[in-house]
Amino acid sequence: MSDVTTFRYGRTFDLFDVNGNNAIGSDDMAALATGIAQAHNLPDDSAKGRALRDAYRQLWEILRRYADADANGRITRDEFIEAMGNGLSSAGQFTRSLDDAMDAEFAVIDANDDGRIDQAELRAALESAGLTAEEAGVTAGKIDADGDDVVSREEYRAAWTRYYLEGDPEVDMFLGGSR
Numbered sequence: 001m002s003d004v005t006t007f008r009y010g011r012t013f014d015l016f017d018v019n020g021n022n023a024i025g026s027d028d029m030a031a032l033a034t035g036i037a038q039a040h041n042l043p044d045d046s047a048k049g050r051a052l053r054d055a056y057r058q059l060w061e062i063l064r065r066y067a068d069a070d071a072n073g074r075i076t077r078d079e080f081i082e083a084m085g086n087g088l089s090s091a092g093q094f095t096r097s098l099d100d101a102m103d104a105e106f107a108v109i110d111a112n113d114d115g116r117i118d119q120a121e122l123r124a125a126l127e128s129a130g131l132t133a134e135e136a137g138v139t140a141g142k143i144d145a146d147g148d149d150v151v152s153r154e155e156y157r158a159a160w161t162r163y164y165l166e167g168d169p170e171v172d173m174f175l176g177g178s179r
Contacts, residue, residue, distance in 0.1 A: 001085040009084045012164050013077050016063075023074035029060035039128030040108050048107050055097070055104040062097045063088075098164060099157060106156045117151040119144065 001009075016024045018031040033056040036042075037049045067075045067083035075083075088094050109117050109125045117125075119140050126136035143159040144151050151159075 001081075005085070006081060008163070009081045010077060012084075013080045016080075017077075023076050024063065024080060025074050026057070026060050026064075029056040029063075032056055035129075036105055036108055036125075039125065040111065042108055048104070052101075052104040052108055055101040059097045059101050062094050066094065095161075098161070102157050102160050103153065106153050115153065117156065119149050119151075122151055 013024065016028055016032070018028040018035070030053070033053045034044075037044065037052055042049045042052075063075060063080075063083075064073070066088045067079050069079045069082070106117065107113075109121055111121060122140045122143065123133070123136040126139050127133060131139060140151075141147075143155060145155050145158065
């Protein structure tokens with residue numbers, strides 16, 4: 001596995017390890033969903049909130065099944081990177097589950113439900129995830145592949161798939177992580 005790919009999987013691990021205890025657990029996936037919902041003032045009992053939580057719960061189940069080598073309910077950095085490098089990153093169930101999570105996030109960010117995210121919505125979402133205004137602007141520009149100042153569901157998915165799975169050496173800054 002290349003250094004860039006190892007870095008990208010490690011950065012993904014860091015994003016998933018919300019509580020910073022050096023392991024990914026179901027609590028981290030729940031915290032990711034809750035954080036996204038809260039950042040967008042989304043009520044827990046809303047349809048979008050339920051879809052987001054369900055998508056992250058399913059993502060956790062896939063990760064647990066394929067990456068929790070010692071079956072202790074926690075996934076260490078080494079377990080995660082090894083599983084991703086050994087094919088989890090291209091496994092159909094995992095990529096479908098990741099797509100579902102990205103679609104649920106997209107729906108939350110798309111506050112007016114017009115099927116697209118404008119740059120202001122996207123920058124606000126990225127800033128709520130911890131990026132500076134400058135980082136959010138750069139990242140939003142990279143996600144908007146066709147440069148039309150709006151992000152389609154397809155552009156959103158493609159950008160996150162590149163980030164999470166492909167270890168693209170051209171992605172030099174995304175969600176605050178630089179190579």
